[in-house]
Amino acid sequence: MKKNKADPKGVLTGTHFLDGDFSLAEGALAAGCRFFGGYPITPSTETAERFSERIPRVGGVFIQMEDELGTMAVLIGASWAGKKAMSVTSGPGFSLMMENLGLACMLETPLVLANVQRGGPSTGLPTLTGQQDMMQARWGSHGDYEIIAISPDSPQECFDFTIEAFNLSEKYRVPVLVMTDECVGHMHEKVVIPPAEEIEVSERKLYKGPKDQYLPFKPDKDGIPPMVKAGDGYQFHVTGLTHDERGYPVINAECQDWCVRHLVDKIKNNADDIIQIEEDQTDSAEVVVVSYGISSRVAVRAVNKARKEGLKVGNLRLITVWPFPEKRIRKLAKDVKAFVFPEINYGQVVHELERCAGGQCKVVGVPHMGGGVHNPDDIYKVIKEAAK
Amino acid sequence: MNKEKPRHPVEQFLRMDRMPHIWCPGCGIGTVVTSFTEALRKGEMDLDKVCVVSGIGCTGRVAGYIKLDSFHTTHGRAVPFATGLKLGNPELNVVVFSGDGDIVGIGGNHFIHAARRNMDLTIIVVNNFNYAMTGGQVAATTPIEANASTSPYGNFEYPFSIPYLAEASGATYVARWTALHIRRITKSIQEAMAKPGFSVVEVITPCVTLYGRRNRLGDGLNILKYYYDQSEIQHNADPRNINISYQGKLIVGKFVDKEKPTFLDAMNQHLNKVLGDDYQKYGKIREDQQ
Numbered sequence: 184m185k186k187n188k189a190d191p192k193g194v195l196t197g198t199h200f201l202d203g204d205f206s207l208a209e210g211a212l213a214a215g216c217r218f219f220g221g222y223p224i225t226p227s228t229e230t231a232e233r234f235s236e237r238i239p240r241v242g243g244v245f246i247q248m249e250d251e252l253g254t255m256a257v258l259i260g261a262s263w264a265g266k267k268a269m270s271v272t273s274g275p276g277f278s279l280m281m282e283n284l285g286l287a288c289m290l291e292t293p294l295v296l297a298n299v300q301r302g303g304p305s306t307g308l309p310t311l312t313g314q315q316d317m318m319q320a321r322w323g324s325h326g327d328y329e330i331i332a333i334s335p336d337s338p339q340e341c342f343d344f345t346i347e348a349f350n351l352s353e354k355y356r357v358p359v360l361v362m363t364d365e366c367v368g369h370m371h372e373k374v375v376i377p378p379a380e381e382i383e384v385s386e387r388k389l390y391k392g393p394k395d396q397y398l399p400f401k402p403d404k405d406g407i408p409p410m411v412k413a414g415d416g417y418q419f420h421v422t423g424l425t426h427d428e429r430g431y432p433v434i435n436a437e438c439q440d441w442c443v444r445h446l447v448d449k450i451k452n453n454a455d456d457i458i459q460i461e462e463d464q465t466d467s468a469e470v471v472v473v474s475y476g477i478s479s480r481v482a483v484r485a486v487n488k489a490r491k492e493g494l495k496v497g498n499l500r501l502i503t504v505w506p507f508p509e510k511r512i513r514k515l516a517k518d519v520k521a522f523v524f525p526e527i528n529y530g531q532v533v534h535e536l537e538r539c540a541g542g543q544c545k546v547v548g549v550p551h552m553g554g555g556v557h558n559p560d561d562i563y564k565v566i567k568e569a570a571k
Numbered sequence: 572m573n574k575e576k577p578r579h580p581v582e583q584f585l586r587m588d589r590m591p592h593i594w595c596p597g598c599g600i601g602t603v604v605t606s607f608t609e610a611l612r613k614g615e616m617d618l619d620k621v622c623v624v625s626g627i628g629c630t631g632r633v634a635g636y637i638k639l640d641s642f643h644t645t646h647g648r649a650v651p652f653a654t655g656l657k658l659g660n661p662e663l664n665v666v667v668f669s670g671d672g673d674i675v676g677i678g679g680n681h682f683i684h685a686a687r688r689n690m691d692l693t694i695i696v697v698n699n700f701n702y703a704m705t706g707g708q709v710a711a712t713t714p715i716e717a718n719a720s721t722s723p724y725g726n727f728e729y730p731f732s733i734p735y736l737a738e739a740s741g742a743t744y745v746a747r748w749t750a751l752h753i754r755r756i757t758k759s760i761q762e763a764m765a766k767p768g769f770s771v772v773e774v775i776t777p778c779v780t781l782y783g784r785r786n787r788l789g790d791g792l793n794i795l796k797y798y799y800d801q802s803e804i805q806h807n808a809d810p811r812n813i814n815i816s817y818q819g820k821l822i823v824g825k826f827v828d829k830e831k832p833t834f835l836d837a838m839n840q841h842l843n844k845v846l847g848d849d850y851q852k853y854g855k856i857r858e859d860q861q
């Protein structure tokens with residue numbers, strides 16, 4: 184994997200007081216993103232505003248599209264032209280983007296999309312938080328595919344994880360979702376942006392062989408096909424139809440088997456490299472609280488309170504939500520009494536946790552319908568009950 | 572002796588390893604493709620920089636047969652996809668080649684906004700008056716009274732006139748021909764591709780199997796000839812007055828050819844004016860736009 188130092192032009196080195204939305208934009212610029220397409224939607228709009236203000240001084244393009252259907256398409260085009268491309272949205276826009284998110288997966292196109300989640304369904308709670316698009320992030324577009332979703336819980340992480348999102352996206356030729364929420368998006372905190380030479384950025388692997396032998400979907404030894412840029416003279420073709428290595432449509436079950444397996448396996452087989460989790464006192468724990476995003480900051484309060492009372496409680500934070508840390512959960516499930524999983528939804532990722540726990544221990548969700556974060560006491564009560 | 576088969580001049584622009592194509596015998600789409608490849612041959616442009624983007628439909632299959640960087644995308648989204656290519660690398664000459672349903676039906680919103688921004692794209696719309704790929708349903712371009720599979724008693728919805736829509740939305744080049752105006756289509760495509768700005772070339776094209784059969788227009792050759800005979804060249808005709816009626820006259824010609832800064836020209840000019848030396852210019856700046 185080719186790693187470079189960040190281009191200093193895009194890096195606003197220093198200590199800042201920024202909200203999560205702004206930090207997403209700064210992270211993108213630091214990662215080398217020079218193309219932003221978007222459509223305004225609360226609570227994500229500030230990212231677009233920030234980008235539109237910053238990009239003319241950095242060199243790149245901002246375009247406000249006519250809708251989110253076009254937004255996703257414009258990103259894919261820009262990525263094939265060689266740009267690192269990004270957009271940001273929230274629930275209703277996320278739904279519209281699902282159409283061409285599927286195309287991005289099918290064409291194995293690197294790009295980053297942040298979802299500053301709000302309460303749904305439909306227009307729901309435009310200005311208030313939620314974590315209700317997590318299953319949509321997993322499989323919101325039709326068909327079978329794997330995607331990467333990471334979940335920051337602070338403005339600092341909005342910066343750091345957006346860089347990470349670009350790096351993963353370039354490495355695996357896959358769209359990467361930054362699944363944050365209104366709380367983090369609108370929260371102002373200290374954000375430290377390091378000097379450019381301390382930021383590592385990945386670049387997509389480019390094909391180097393003879394021009395007439397380029398096959399857009401022929402995986403290298405590492406399972407990832409190298410890319411080319413439009414305009415470089417390869418005369419390549421790509422299609423959203425089921426295709427072979429050449430990128431040509433082949434409409435039969437055999438090719439479908441090859442095509443879909445490849446899209447899924449390139450992520451599944453690299454799960455260990457992709458997945459990041461944070462664990463605290465899980466080794467000796469009887470109850471492990473699993474959480475992601477803003478909920479993990481609330482969960483810490485509940486865990487601390489329970490620990491003060493002598494309960495053996497571990498904390499496991501999903502930085503990567505998709506792919507899910509299946510292996511680790513399977514192992515932990517054998518050693519603990521229960522998992523407790525607060526999410527700002529009626530129970531989404533908890534079902535995946537339950538599947539991976541495989542009946543070896545209790546799995547208790549702590550639902551919250553959105554519009555705010557959990558009261559730590561509500562999580563604490565569930566921990567206490569689960570420890571019995 | 573190893574004698575090479577004589578090649579048709581069009582072959583150099585086609586992915587011959589994908590032949591035979593999927594189009595019906597007598598379909599008019601191939602004729603438009605021939606005119607396009609002629610424009611590529613005559614245009615003396617750097618073919619490495621030409622990209623073709625299609626949406627979905629019978630016409631949408633064009634991207635799959637053209638031997639250039641070519642993208643077969645999603646239904647209606649060819650224009651924003653092409654916008655991304657163009658803005659991602661301003662040196663590209665990006666052509667959208669797709670059907671009427673794709674471009675002004677499901678993709679209508681993208682079409683008018685790309686025209687409004689004067690995005691530097693060339694749009695070739697094959698108008699066969701129906702959604703052919705899915706079996707000939709009524710479209711946003713189906714003339715009143717015409718039959719389609721979902722207007723079995725004849726269409727009663729007002730159709731779009733593509734040149735009018737394009738012009739009203741801001742396109743800087745607009746032409747309409749029938750598929751038999753082979754040399755004129757070629758010339759229009761050449762002009763459109765050479766023109767910086769949003770250029771639209773509509774080609775009235777036979778769909779023999781569906782629209783043609785349902786409306787008893789005869790075989791492929793008959794329909795080609797029929798559209799041609801119904802046509803009347805009126806360059807610079809006011810796009811408000813060139814609506815297409817069922818089996819009526821077809822006004823064709825070059826209707827719009829005007830100068831206006833493209834999206835990128837306007838962006839560079841404006842931001843340069845406002846930000847001065849702080850502005851990082853983007854892409855090659857045209858001499859006349861500096």
Ligand SMILES: Cc1ncc(C[n+]2csc(CCOP(=O)(O)OP(=O)(O)O)c2C)c(N)n1
Binds near residue numbers: 628673697699701710
């Ligand atoms: C989102 C979506 N809706 C519906 C379809 C089904 N569909 C495929 S092609 C097509 C119509 C194409 O019509 P047009 O663009 O006029 O092309 P033609 O086949 O007539 O050349 C439709 C409705 C689709 N592929 N995607």
Ligand code: SF4
Binds near residue numbers: 597600777778779
């Ligand atoms: S259905 Fe109509 S448009 Fe499609 S290939 Fe056949 S004749 Fe052409």
Ligand SMILES: [Mg+2]
Binds near residue numbers: 628699
């Ligand atoms: Mg059509």
